[in-house]
Amino acid sequence: MRAYSRPPGALTARVAVRAWGWLALLMLALAGPRVASSQPDEALSAVLLRLEQVLVSGQPDEYLALASPSADRDAAQKFAAANIVAGTTHAAVRERERTPIPAASEQAAGVRLIIDVLTEQGDRGTVSTWRLDLEPAPAANGAKTPEIARPPQDASTAPAPETPVDAWRIRDQDRLSRVEGLYRLRLDRSRQYLAKGLRIHAEDLTLSVHDGVAHMAATESGATALVIVGRGEMEFSPAPAAEKGQVELFAGRETLRTRFERAFVRVNPSDLRNRLTPHRFRPAGGLDTSALAKAQEFFDSQIDISFSLDLSDLSRDTWSLVPSIGDFLVDVDTERFDTLTYTRSQGDPEDISLFDRGRRKNIAVYASATRLARQGRSYDHAARLDYDVYRYDVDVSISPDRAWIEGRTGIDLRVRSYALSALTLRLAETLVVRSVVADGFGRLLTLRVRGQNSFIVNFPAPVPRGEWVTLQIFYSGRLPPQTLDREAIVLGPPPEIMPQELDGPLFEPEPRSLYSNRSYWYPQSTVSEFARARLRLSVPTGLGVVASGVLAPGGATTTPDPSGGEARHTYVFEATQPLRYLSVLVSRFADVTTRVVAKTGRRDRDAPPARSGVYYDAVSLDIVANPRQVGRARALGDRAAEILGFYQSLLRDAPYPRLTLAAVDDVLPGGHSPAYLGIVNQPTLPTVLSWRNDPVNFDNFPDFFLAHELAHQYWGQAVGWQNYHEQWISEGFAQFFALVYAEHSRDRRTWIRILQQMRRSVLQRPDQGPIWLGYRLGHLESDSRVFRAIVYNKSALMLHMLRQWLGDEVFFRALRRFYDEARFRRVGTEDVRRVFEAESDSQLERFFERWVYDDQIPRIRMTWRVASQETAGANATRLEHSVGNPPRDSGQAPTQSTDGVQRVVRVRIEQVGETFDLPLTVRLQYTSGEREHVLLRLEKPITNVQLRLKGDLRDVHVDPDDISLVEVVSR
Ligand SMILES: [Zn+2]
Known part of the structure; x- marks a missing residue:
């Protein structure tokens, strides 16, 4: 059965996950609260309990007994035929949501339940979400006042319900979504196979088993999991040069070789023969119980890490999905490196990976040969998305003291794939999705991708290409703020210096909470695509907010806290220009200055082209600061204005019409630059820490850092990167x-x-x-x-x-x-x-x-000699144009040497390694002390150039300022 041999397309939601550096292995969990938000109600629980029994009976007719006399019998019959199937061995039903249905002209008041349903046929499972509309049964009509009763019990242990079942009947029903093809995989302990001589293949990977045994776990279509115990050797040798380099950094050699004792394979049953030689197994003579125990232990430790679904309170078992055809995973328990995981994942543009599980590091990630041939080296993650987000509407309250976020995000999206049956959104794992509602679909089934800050929304029916969908996602939870990761300086070893040993004022930095690109603080596309946004952010009074977008006129509004606590301040930001992600910083701020920065008067050499879209020729620069930074922030504002004016003149644009620059307390330098926003640490400690040695700290020009941060409004924000x-x-x-x-x-x-x-x-x-x-x-x-x-x-x-x-x-x-x-x-x-x-x-x-x-650096060898006249044969051009402020050549070089003979210097430069296109400066040093700089164009293995001399030559220097990326081998 094809439908069962592959997980629903939606569940292969791997694509973008790994782009962030984590292995994308499926581990899903039912999202949503574990406990129904409503109080348990005995009469309603009894209906659900009865429903479980009907499901297990496998008799569609029994469902009709639950239907209300006013129900559409045909519809109920159809629903029952589709959802109540023979052979069901177990069923679990859990209430997720309950809303009252008000009485209408011909209908009594009722109640609408959203329930999750798990049905099991042996070790095969299906999970779905249903809507049930219930109304009081005729006999009980008017007599029923639901009591607050014991919580619902599991169907298998609960006594058969008696009277209350009749209190409610089903008036209407609908299946909102369904995920099929779940398996409770079990290792077949009774059959042990010989694995001696077995080889497992995948691109650039070979596992050779010298001796050992294998056990399997199968679906009705064949084996999908395989555990090998014995002695074997793993060899991984990636084709791309850059990946060889990474393997060498990891393993000391370009080919990773190690012995292993155990391997756990997941594969689609129909693919097994493509991965193994020989692909038939011979049964072992007797049962090696020690090997069996090792196999079982490894199986148990790996089975729920990949391709698994956590069904929350529907089932305690591990439910697994079957890998799609072409997908493949092997966890190898190696001698040298602990567990290494190799995957082939069709959903990824870079479909091969090797992952170090213990240290959570990607060792290799790259496109297979066939994929590389098809897609080329460049690809855009967004091009593979099933949908485009056009606008976010974030409405949340943030409580920094508890690191708590609660609220709703609306997402306007348009379907891009042929038919969208489910989509993946990113959201921090600690935030609980309370519900997801879509226009025209009602509430949708959501599944959590475990350990990966993502969840999956399933649609009841595929949504065709081009359709617009608006999702409303309600969520809440604890979310620690992020650090200024983008440019934060990672200290080497922790500083040994105690604060009291340091000079300068010491104080507790003003607390602040930053939620930005690494927080996943609002549900968002798995790829940071450009979209517009509106943010409505409420915080306790006394705290200020800066965020992506332009603050609505009038500033904050004060609203009483609904739960009777302290009043809150609400800020609304509108981002009318597209941006890649949304950011918010909550802290105590003082306004410092506001000014308008126009471009500085640099004359354009060429007329501006016709451009489409909204361009700005000035930006409103707002400076805010933690209270202690107000003084320094004024000067910061002056410097920022100068830099922004210069950038606007370079590009003739300000991509975002407003920029809020926040100066915040911190012990160390650091910064973060989302669109519309700049956050700059004002270090409180003298920078004696290892920041000094950081590649991006320029002691002689401290504003370099600010200039870099402000440039991100253009590069990184207005201009995004594909992967x-x-x-x-x-x-x-x-x-x-x-x-x-x-x-x-x-x-x-x-x-x-x-x-x-x-x-x-x-x-x-x-x-x-x-x-x-x-x-x-x-x-x-x-x-x-x-x-x-x-x-x-x-x-x-x-x-x-x-x-x-x-x-x-x-x-x-x-x-x-x-x-x-x-x-x-x-x-x-x-x-x-x-x-x-x-x-x-x-x-x-x-x-x-x-x-x-490539990561090579050009290696060059230079020789020169003076000749009395020019000859043919020079093949280099001198780059006549000057760049920036050219070095001032000292003094007036004479036009001719003293003896009246025209002399030249013949310079020969050899590129010893690979041939680069390289601009290179040589300096002629005359005996008179004068110097002449010449910029050469190197593009051949050997470059000969003749330069007319303006005097007696003492020496020739290559790259005299030591600023070129070359290695000079010898003179
Ligand atoms: Zn940067």
Whole structure:
């Protein structure tokens, strides 16, 4: 039966989950409160108990006995035939919601119940959500006053109900949703097979069993779980070079090899033969009970981690789904690394992964060969979504003292897939989904993805492509605030310094609660797609709120707390420009300044193109601060205004019309920059901690940090990235903007020192992987400095090189065009390349290949000699354009040497390793003390260049400022 051999499409909700760095293995749980919100009612409980018995009877006719005389008998019969099936061995019914139905002209008052129903046929299960409309039975009409009685009991242990069952009858019913194909898998302990010589295959993975036995767990279609106990060897050798590098970081070699004792396999029964050789098993002669015990123990420890559904109070058993055809998972209990999990997951753009369970680290994540051939290297997670969210309407109250969030979020979405039967939304696991209601569908069944901050909403019938759906999600729970993760500085070892040893004022920082991109504090798309939003946020009086969007005129309104507690303040924010995620910061704030920042007077070299969408030529900058930061925040506002004006002149736009900059107390530097918002820590401790050594701390230009944060309004917020590989488009461009601002606002020496520091941070971390690895840089070692060195600094240096390569005029024109085209879109490296190629009319494929996708650094060897005349054979062009503030060449170089003969210097530069496209400065040092800088264009393995000398040459230096990403092998 096909319907049972694969989980419903909706349940393969893996896609985006792993993009955030966690293995996407299904573990679902019924969402919703475990206990019905209403008081138990004996008469109603009796109906549900009776319903359980009817379900187990397997007789549709018995259902009719529960129907009210006024019920539509045909409809009841049809419903019963579809939902009450022979062979049901157990049933459980749980009330989820109860609402009164007021009396109508011809109908008595009744009650509407929403119930979850589990039916079991042996070890196969189906869970569904029903709506039942009940009315008082005729005999009991008017006589019944429901008592508050004992809680409902389990059907199997409860005594047969007597009188109260007749108090209510079913007037109408509907099945709202259903999830089929659940199995209570059991290891077959009676059959043990020989596993000697067995091999398990998957792309880039081989498990060879030298000796041992196997046990299986099966559905009616065949084995779906397999446990092997014995002696075997695992070999994992990923094809992509970047993944080999990660495996080497993890295991010391590009191929991971280890012995193992046990393996647990999950597979679709029809796929088993594709994964195993030989695919027939020979039964073992006798039963090795010790091996059986080990197999059972491993089975028990793994079965509920993947492909499982937690049915909450409907069943205590573990219910498993069968993997889709093509999906595959094996947990390997290895000798060297504890449990490693390999998965093939069709739902993921990167469908192969190897995961270290104990440390929760992704070792390898990549696209299989066939998928790579089909989709290419670039992909957008959002392109795979089944729906597009257009607008969020968040209405929540936040109680920071209890870290409690409660409220409702409305989501306007449009169906993108052919037929949407279920969708996954992200929401923090600690927040309980009370209910989900959709226009036209009523209440919907929801399932929790366990351990993954997601839940699944099931529709009763597929929703066709193009349809609009508005969901209302009610939820509440405890949610600890997040740290300023985006740019937060992770300290190395915990500082040994006690606070009292430090100079400076010490105080308790003002408490604050930040809910933002890592909090999942409101139900949201699994991919941070652009959408508009309205936020209505209520907090205890005395606290202020800054959030994504523009605060509604009039500020906060005061409302009495409904439960009789203290009054609350409610703030409404409207975000009319698209944004990727919503953020809120609750703390005690003082308003500092408000001003309008227009672009600074930089003359545009080219006329602005026709652009669509809403552009702003000024931004309202509001500065707020924790009370102690008010003084410093004024100066912060001045600096921020200068930076924002400069950025507006670079791109001729402010993507968001308002920016609230909040200066907050903190012991350490840090910041966070959602759309419409900037949060900047004002460090209270002297920065003696390991922050000093951080790749993104520039001592000589403290405003670099602020400039980086403010650049995120453009890069990372207005311009989004397609998947984790492309995060450099946020961090690298922001870092590059701060670099350009440093050049604009400071002397050359300061700027050069920043470039030097960036370069050092990159060269100090060789072999960590390419920019393209995104968050996975430093992930295995839990060292976020690697990420900052490569994704921030190397990317910024790469953009600086691109600027040198193309010249200022072409580069900044291309930059503006890229920004205009990428605004409010999710883009990737290939989009950057396409625009810069078009605007410069040149090929940049190798440039990006080397700098983004590869982690090598060019290695060069330079030689030079002076000759008395020019010869043919030079193959390098001198890049005539100047970049930024060119180095001031000292003095007036003479036009001819003293003896009157024209001399040249022949410089030969060899790229010893891979050939890069590389702009490189050489400095001619004359005996007179004068210097001349020449920017060269390297694009061949060997570059020869002749430079006319303006005097007697003493020496030639490559990269004299130490700012280029090159390794000079020798002179
Ligand atoms: Zn950043």
